[in-house]
Amino acid sequence: AQSVTQLDSQVPVFEEAPVELRCNYSSSVSVYLFWYVQYPNQGLQLLLKYLSGSTLVKGINGFEAEFNKSQTSFHLRKPSVHISDTAEYFCAVSEIGTASKLTFGTGTRLQVTL
């Protein structure tokens, strides 16, 4: 079975500052990795995903994430955040070959202020 750890429950940051949201995972087999964003009272929107190939993945809204197999991490980054990036961010993993069952982390609340 796999697990996902998001150590930071909340990350406060000023507008236009860079941000990194941390995600570590544990699995005995190869996995696909995902970052989703959830705005208040809404479902989840896919930000980006890592399936294979280049370890640096670019997603929507200027976000990117880097897969580090040796450290079993998939941290999400944005060089300059905007107020509209305030939301809950979830990291998730799916073991290859398990019909896409996702295991989510506990989420990180990104709070962007002026």
Place this chain on the structure above:
Amino acid sequence: GAVVSQHPSWVICKSGTSVKIECRSLDFQATTMFWYRQFPKQSLMLMATSNEGSKATYEQGVEKDKFLINHASLTLSTLTVTSAHPEDSSFYICSARVRLAVSDTQYFGPGTRLTVL
């Protein structure tokens, strides 16, 4: 991108009644849909996997007789919370699986807020 809708977006019901939530894939066919439950300020917990034309697969600890899932067509799955109680109040989110050449991706609906009085 793939669009998934849910109806209703919110519902309030009395204890003991049943509530049906619909999940539709609007512009694609989904042989597999997933149902999740999310408590306030917590992550999503997978409840069950819904497969078109067959019985749903429930996760450990989820009562299949309480949370009835029907996936009658390639674009519609329903979750019925039977004899709802206040502890069933939660945010229910569905997702639909899109099969791609390299992998599968889940697209999520906007969620349904259930409040049981």
